[in-house]
Amino acid sequence: MPTIADVAKLAGLSRATVSRVINNHPYVSEEKKKLVREAMDALNFYPNSSAQKLRSQKTETIAVFVPLLTNPFFAYLLEGIDTVAHDYGYQLLVCQTRYDKEKELNFLRLLKTKQVDGIILTSIENNWEKIKNFTECGPIILCNEYDDQAKIPSVRLDQEYGGYIGTRHFIEKGYTKIAYCRGFCRDQFVSRISAEREVGYKRALSEFGLKNRKEWVFENVSDVESGRQVLRKILLLKDPPTAVFTGSDQVAAGIINEAATCGLRVPEDIAVIGFDNQPIAEITVPPITTIMQPMQEIGQQAGKLLMDVIEKKDQKDVEDILLSLHLIERAST
Amino acid sequence: MPTIADVAKLAGLSRATVSRVINNHPYVSEEKKKLVREAMDALNFYPNSSAQKLRSQKTETIAVFVPLLTNPFFAYLLEGIDTVAHDYGYQLLVCQTRYDKEKELNFLRLLKTKQVDGIILTSIENNWEKIKNFTECGPIILCNEYDDQAKIPSVRLDQEYGGYIGTRHFIEKGYTKIAYCRGFCRDQFVSRISAEREVGYKRALSEFGLKNRKEWVFENVSDVESGRQVLRKILLLKDPPTAVFTGSDQVAAGIINEAATCGLRVPEDIAVIGFDNQPIAEITVPPITTIMQPMQEIGQQAGKLLMDVIEKKDQKDVEDILLSLHLIERAST
DNA sequence: TTGAAAGCGATACCAA
DNA sequence: TTGGTATCGCTTTCAA
Numbered sequence: 107m108p109t110i111a112d113v114a115k116l117a118g119l120s121r122a123t124v125s126r127v128i129n130n131h132p133y134v135s136e137e138k139k140k141l142v143r144e145a146m147d148a149l150n151f152y153p154n155s156s157a158q159k160l161r162s163q164k165t166e167t168i169a170v171f172v173p174l175l176t177n178p179f180f181a182y183l184l185e186g187i188d189t190v191a192h193d194y195g196y197q198l199l200v201c202q203t204r205y206d207k208e209k210e211l212n213f214l215r216l217l218k219t220k221q222v223d224g225i226i227l228t229s230i231e232n233n234w235e236k237i238k239n240f241t242e243c244g245p246i247i248l249c250n251e252y253d254d255q256a257k258i259p260s261v262r263l264d265q266e267y268g269g270y271i272g273t274r275h276f277i278e279k280g281y282t283k284i285a286y287c288r289g290f291c292r293d294q295f296v297s298r299i300s301a302e303r304e305v306g307y308k309r310a311l312s313e314f315g316l317k318n319r320k321e322w323v324f325e326n327v328s329d330v331e332s333g334r335q336v337l338r339k340i341l342l343l344k345d346p347p348t349a350v351f352t353g354s355d356q357v358a359a360g361i362i363n364e365a366a367t368c369g370l371r372v373p374e375d376i377a378v379i380g381f382d383n384q385p386i387a388e389i390t391v392p393p394i395t396t397i398m399q400p401m402q403e404i405g406q407q408a409g410k411l412l413m414d415v416i417e418k419k420d421q422k423d424v425e426d427i428l429l430s431l432h433l434i435e436r437a438s439t
Numbered sequence: 440m441p442t443i444a445d446v447a448k449l450a451g452l453s454r455a456t457v458s459r460v461i462n463n464h465p466y467v468s469e470e471k472k473k474l475v476r477e478a479m480d481a482l483n484f485y486p487n488s489s490a491q492k493l494r495s496q497k498t499e500t501i502a503v504f505v506p507l508l509t510n511p512f513f514a515y516l517l518e519g520i521d522t523v524a525h526d527y528g529y530q531l532l533v534c535q536t537r538y539d540k541e542k543e544l545n546f547l548r549l550l551k552t553k554q555v556d557g558i559i560l561t562s563i564e565n566n567w568e569k570i571k572n573f574t575e576c577g578p579i580i581l582c583n584e585y586d587d588q589a590k591i592p593s594v595r596l597d598q599e600y601g602g603y604i605g606t607r608h609f610i611e612k613g614y615t616k617i618a619y620c621r622g623f624c625r626d627q628f629v630s631r632i633s634a635e636r637e638v639g640y641k642r643a644l645s646e647f648g649l650k651n652r653k654e655w656v657f658e659n660v661s662d663v664e665s666g667r668q669v670l671r672k673i674l675l676l677k678d679p680p681t682a683v684f685t686g687s688d689q690v691a692a693g694i695i696n697e698a699a700t701c702g703l704r705v706p707e708d709i710a711v712i713g714f715d716n717q718p719i720a721e722i723t724v725p726p727i728t729t730i731m732q733p734m735q736e737i738g739q740q741a742g743k744l745l746m747d748v749i750e751k752k753d754q755k756d757v758e759d760i761l762l763s764l765h766l767i768e769r770a771s772t
Numbered sequence: 773t774t775g776a777a778a779g780c781g782a783t784a785c786c787a788a
Numbered sequence: 789t790t791g792g793t794a795t796c797g798c799t800t801t802c803a804a
Contacts, residue, residue, distance in 0.1 A: 152551035159489035159783035218485035391724040490797035
């Protein structure tokens with residue numbers, strides 16, 4: 107592999123001049139510029155990126171933490187982030203935490219070792235105390251998931267409101283036996299998102315005088331298969347709910363699918379509300395009533411936010427971004 | 440940020456010794472090792488990754504090119520690759536080409552600038568001639584997509600066979616008017632995968648004395664929405680097909696969904712075969728008969744293959760990997 | 773077992 | 789406008 111020194115020698119110029127041409131600096135005569143270009147072409151030269159990074163102390167790379175790549179919600183988030191990052195000339199390092207504390211902690215070191223210029227967290231696996239230590243090493247922002255103690259820039263949605271309007275929708279439709287599905291939990295640690303939505307769910311229940319029943323709250327429900335399991339569990343209950351509020355359209359699809367398998371009608375025997383408004387929400391039969399989150403936009407805003415923080419890291423006045431949620435009614439309720 | 444020199448000074452030792460401790464080299468006395476560790480902790484020291492990369496000429500990072508992150512097939516591929524890469528201690532740089540020649544070419548530079556140790560291509564946008572230039576700069580392997588001229592390690596499946604068994608299945612079920620959906624095409628450039636499957640499709644047709652009709656071949660069909668469009672186009676034909684062979688379960692789901700909207704029954708009015716065996720294949724009503732590809736395994740094998748090539752790059756005897764395809768019958772045919 | 777010092781490849785300051 | 793050279797932070801040979 108040729109280096110800048112080889113190019114300089116071939117062009118009969120100094121390394122400094124070659125570097126200036128690479129970086130489009132002013133004060134290089136057209137004549138020399140041409141010489142350098144020719145030498146670079148002749149040698150098929152490309153600047154070594156590690157050397158550039160070491161010298162400039164910038165990597166033009168960001169890391170995005172997602173729990174699972176195969177969860178469409180995170181795929182859309184990632185897609186949105188990528189759009190913006192790419193526009194700003196940044197590369198994307200994808201870190202799949204698999205809902206694992208240790209993995210998350212290991213990936214956070216990327217910031218300490220200066221392997222990335224910043225991090226976007228789309229989920230949180232550790233107590234904030236642990237993560238907090240890393241916030242001094244470089245910009246970290248939150249997207250989707252959040253934490254009350256986290257004093258860092260974030261893009262979020264009013265999840266409590268989401269839980270509320272979904273539950274209220276059920277009630278207005280006449281359902282009174284409403285179950286709730288929490289997302290993936292490790293240990294006793296429930297994601298804030300899931301917890302906030304549950305607060306909204308309970309608020310709606312109590313507002314309409316319904317009581318909240320423990321046996322109607324399910325845990326670790328995050329994909330199609332776990333949705334199917336929830337339906338099977340419901341069938342075993344003496345007093346089963348007639349409506350289920352879920353944390354994603356994937357889960358809702360699983361419930362609807364299993365309901366058909368078990369000969370139940372949706373929404374007559376069991377009604378379902380999803381979350382996200384993923385494409386699958388229009389594919390199931392019946393299609394899914396859901397709380398729409400602008401997935402790609404959330405990602406884009408997060409990407410933009412991180413770019414802002416990176417480029418003007420002195421200014422602490424970067425504003426949090428709050429996007430809105432709304433209900434889309436389809437035939438599952 | 441503290442450097443190795445700071446640690447050395449605090450520990451009262453040389454930089455060399457500190458480096459040895461960082462890299463777990465032998466011949467460092469326990470006593471000094473302890474001193475170094477304490478100094479590192481005291482300073483909260485982490486080695487600068489760009490410096491390490493520059494010095495060692497390795498990045499422990501690989502790039503994976505995918506056309507679109509929101510296409511579940513590629514998400515599963517990526518997930519498989521990530522599993523293996525992570526086990527080997529490699530990071531994943533995700534490059535979304537968006538089916539764009541220029542983007543692909545730009546990303547290939549990552550190899551020239553030594554930003555990654557290797558690349559996995561899951562699709563191909565440029566003529567092989569162009570990509571070939573980069574194969575000398577570092578290991579590139581092919582996964583899923585392929586090219587006859589490409590003499591590089593690859594993980595592939597017999598797509599022609601896939602096209603054949605799907606079409607034959609239709610014929611055996613009594614369908615004679617069978618349409619085919621090509622994948623995404625830019626210019627006149629059809630992906631080899633799509634082309635190979637089409638060869639199998641035609642072979643089955645001619646084997647059973649059916650003729651291949653141009654108006655039953657659709658182009659640029661790669662997601663749910665384009666599947667819906669195909670169904671609408673079919674309805675406009677004077678002599679419409681009664682069965683459609685598609686390139687992915689996403690497309691199949693779109694066709695089935697639009698069929699329902701238009702009041703058509705599947706498979707009575709129109710039968711559909713998908714590809715991949717994605718989770719959605721079991722969610723639609725009816726569920727999708729499909730050609731199963733072991734998506735995650737394809738990714739894992741590709742990851743493994745690239746690791747092999749990187750770690751023993753002298754040996755050219757890395758073998759191509761051929762995985763197998765089979766048909767899963769469900770109610771859409 | 774430890775240390776001194778030469779590089780890895782590029783950038784940018786200071787002089788000319 | 790151009791060049792010499794110190795520097796970014798770490799690894800590794802060679803000598804001690």
